[in-house]
Amino acid sequence: MFATAFSFLYQFGDAFAFLVIASMGLAIIFGMMGVINLAHGEFIMCGAYVTATLAQKGVPLPLAILGGAACAGIIGMVIEITIIRRLYHRPLDSIVATWGISMVATQGVLIVLGSTMQGVGTPLGSFSVGGYFYSVYRLVLMAIAVGLLLGLYLLFYHTRFGVIARATIQLPRMARATGVDTSRIYTLTFGLGAALAGLAGGLYAPTMTLVPTMGSTFIVESFVTVVIGGGDIFLGAAPAAAILAVIRAGMTAWQGQLFGQIGLLLTVIVVIRLMPGGLSGWILRGRK
Amino acid sequence: MPSGSQFVKAMRLGVATAALTASVGMAQEGPIKIGVLEDQSGDFAAATMVKVNAITLAAEEINAAGGIGGRPVELVVYDTQSDNTRYQEFMRRVLQSDKVDVVFAGFSSASREAYRPIVNQFDGLAFYNNQYEGGVCDANMIVTGAVPEQQFSTLIPWMMETYGKNVYTIAADYNFGQISAEWVRKIVEDNGGTMVGEEFIPLGVSQFSQTIQNIQGAKPDFVVTLLVGAAQASYYEQAAAANVGLPMASSVNVGQGYEHKRFTPPSLKDMYVTTNYIEEVDTPESKAFIEKFRARFPDEPYINQEAANSYIAMYLYKSMVERAGTTDREALRAEIAKGDVCFDGPSGKVCLDPKSQHMSHNIFLAKVNEDHSIEFPKVWENITPYWLGEAGCDLTQNDPSEQYTPSNPPTK
Numbered sequence: 001m002f003a004t005a006f007s008f009l010y011q012f013g014d015a016f017a018f019l020v021i022a023s024m025g026l027a028i029i030f031g032m033m034g035v036i037n038l039a040h041g042e043f044i045m046c047g048a049y050v051t052a053t054l055a056q057k058g059v060p061l062p063l064a065i066l067g068g069a070a071c072a073g074i075i076g077m078v079i080e081i082t083i084i085r086r087l088y089h090r091p092l093d094s095i096v097a098t099w100g101i102s103m104v105a106t107q108g109v110l111i112v113l114g115s116t117m118q119g120v121g122t123p124l125g126s127f128s129v130g131g132y133f134y135s136v137y138r139l140v141l142m143a144i145a146v147g148l149l150l151g152l153y154l155l156f157y158h159t160r161f162g163v164i165a166r167a168t169i170q171l172p173r174m175a176r177a178t179g180v181d182t183s184r185i186y187t188l189t190f191g192l193g194a195a196l197a198g199l200a201g202g203l204y205a206p207t208m209t210l211v212p213t214m215g216s217t218f219i220v221e222s223f224v225t226v227v228i229g230g231g232d233i234f235l236g237a238a239p240a241a242a243i244l245a246v247i248r249a250g251m252t253a254w255q256g257q258l259f260g261q262i263g264l265l266l267t268v269i270v271v272i273r274l275m276p277g278g279l280s281g282w283i284l285r286g287r288k
Numbered sequence: 289m290p291s292g293s294q295f296v297k298a299m300r301l302g303v304a305t306a307a308l309t310a311s312v313g314m315a316q317e318g319p320i321k322i323g324v325l326e327d328q329s330g331d332f333a334a335a336t337m338v339k340v341n342a343i344t345l346a347a348e349e350i351n352a353a354g355g356i357g358g359r360p361v362e363l364v365v366y367d368t369q370s371d372n373t374r375y376q377e378f379m380r381r382v383l384q385s386d387k388v389d390v391v392f393a394g395f396s397s398a399s400r401e402a403y404r405p406i407v408n409q410f411d412g413l414a415f416y417n418n419q420y421e422g423g424v425c426d427a428n429m430i431v432t433g434a435v436p437e438q439q440f441s442t443l444i445p446w447m448m449e450t451y452g453k454n455v456y457t458i459a460a461d462y463n464f465g466q467i468s469a470e471w472v473r474k475i476v477e478d479n480g481g482t483m484v485g486e487e488f489i490p491l492g493v494s495q496f497s498q499t500i501q502n503i504q505g506a507k508p509d510f511v512v513t514l515l516v517g518a519a520q521a522s523y524y525e526q527a528a529a530a531n532v533g534l535p536m537a538s539s540v541n542v543g544q545g546y547e548h549k550r551f552t553p554p555s556l557k558d559m560y561v562t563t564n565y566i567e568e569v570d571t572p573e574s575k576a577f578i579e580k581f582r583a584r585f586p587d588e589p590y591i592n593q594e595a596a597n598s599y600i601a602m603y604l605y606k607s608m609v610e611r612a613g614t615t616d617r618e619a620l621r622a623e624i625a626k627g628d629v630c631f632d633g634p635s636g637k638v639c640l641d642p643k644s645q646h647m648s649h650n651i652f653l654a655k656v657n658e659d660h661s662i663e664f665p666k667v668w669e670n671i672t673p674y675w676l677g678e679a680g681c682d683l684t685q686n687d688p689s690e691q692y693t694p695s696n697p698p699t700k
């Protein structure tokens with residue numbers, strides 16, 4: 001009994017961690033800032049590649065992962081300054097531009113670094129509950145997902161940067177009138193989103209095949225989570241990830257991977273039909 | 289999702305050599321054009337970029353030695369981007385506007401089935417140089433890759449004898465995985481074993497926690513892994529991290545995507561693969577092949593079975609055209625019908641089977657050790673692609689242009 005309950009919790013936690021970690025960067029860039037970022041997967045790939053490179057050079061894995069996140073963040077800020085900045089009022093153009101960035105990144109990495117990259121191996125070994133073996137690293141990922149949500153909550157609701165960032169995105173003119181350098185805030189927020197994507201890549205790099213197209217395996221789940229969640233990370237993306245994780249873990253356990261994917265996509269269709277503003281739009285309805 | 293370059297690069301490699309010895313009376317003059325449609329970007333690129341290099345190597349060797357019957361070889365290469373639609377576009381293009389004499393095309397079975405109707409429509413000739421799930425009975429196709437009676441009829445009974453009779457299959461969810469799993473099921477049952485589980489994984493899936501748990505719950509003696517593409521290869525790392533510890537058997541891994549080189553040991557420990565070639569094969573022919581391959585392409589990460597098959601296919605084509613004195617497809621097939629179109633290549637001697645236009649193979653059982661080195665516990669010599677012929681496909685008599693499976697054999 002305990003073993004069955006544990007196994008379901010573990011599978012739920014695993015799916016939840018993947019959805020949260022994969023989608024946080026997108027939740028900031030797409031959910032908060034409104035930029036439809038089709039290059040999200042490539043920021044993830046960038047984080048994974050930098051992490052693997054550093055780890056192979058002998059840097060301890062946690063530092064290598066942070067390095068991957070930092071590198072993706074810096075590249076994100078550069079892209080914001082050079083390209084995204086010009087497209088804040090042209091959401092459809094930003095789709096084309098970020099799609100272009102994603103193709104340049106995938107093909108560029110393929111040409112420069114080749115078709116695959118040596119992996120780094122999953123650390124920490126395994127443990128067993130009721131005859132089943134589980135990876136310890138996956139538990140760490142679950143803890144990090146929860147920590148990430150908490151950290152972002154504190155950052156956006158309990159720091160000066162968070163207040164200014166939310167003000168800038170909600171009412172840029174008013175923020176400017178009170179003396180905020182809004183373009184700097186946009187750059188930093190976009191950079192934070194890119195860094196979180198890089199962090200996702202770094203965290204999953206030890207568990208996956210490293211290829212230039214690896215970002216595409218994250219992108220469906222990320223968009224599904226953010227679309228279901230709506231504009232607010234904490235009222236939207238976090239509960240969306242929890243609901244989707246239950247559906248995915250349940251369907252996969254019941255009928256296999258294909259049904260897990262079908263469940264995920266059916267949920268999106270139902271949710272955007274019933275709640276066009278996503279979960280957070282539905283929770284916040286009437287509060288204006 | 290975005291993948292690969294949108295612009296298409298046609299690389300032409302027409303090296304007219306000085307030593308043009310017009311020995312055989314050729315019907316036409318000018319170069320022999322060979323279309324090459326392989327994935328040089330996208331999900332499959334890791335396993336397939338080497339095929340283009342193998343074909344280039346063979347073309348350069350053939351040209352340096354005087355071409356095919358005195359005519360130089362010219363390659364027309366397109367990047368199909370791991371995308372079935374691109375295969376259809378480019379197949380039309382090479383057959384209609386480039387007017388190539390023969391096409392070398394395809395990695396995934398989905399791509400082959402996407403372009404095969406077009407080859408039939410324009411009545412062209414295509415080489416499919418990939419191991420696959422078998423059963424294509426089509427006069428317009430020549431297959432140099434290994435098929436289930438070569439890979440599974442050897443591997444599965446050996447595994448059952450060595451490890452036990454309870455088998456779990458995880459397979460990519462498209463025609464290759466479904467039909468290969470059907471073969472595994474049939475061979476396991478024929479040998480008195482039990483399928484304790486079977487799961488089909490959509491292409492592009494990279495998270496396997498639940499699958500790993502299903503496998504542990506079913507307690508098989510070994511797992512047959514028929515996973516395809518870079519994303520699905522994440523399974524091995526995740527299974528090793530969860531300490532699954534079961535032996536694995538496969539027809540696709542190691543020999544195509546060199547997972548044993550890419551992943552950190554010991555995640556592929558006790559993986560058994562039947563393949564007709566990999567660069568670890570320790571014969572003089574193989575060593576000579578590797579040496580000239582690396583001399584020409586020093587940065588090649590791994591020389592896999594598809595590289596060898598593509599290289600062999602070039603020489604088979606050369607010998608057929610020189611014997612027939614023309615590139616006309618029916619004349620070439622008349623040569624295949626004689627049953628002695630053979631080539632001594634990197635994997636030993638191979639011959640084309642007249643009934644199915646598939647190739648015989650020496651099949652090497654490759655075992656991945658704990659440090660990811662390879663050993664070969666067994667070699668099956670000269671296994672013919674017998675199933676299609678025995679089931680009733682005979683391309684010397686008629687051309688159904690169908691794909692058959694054990695549950696859907698030819699109607700006699």
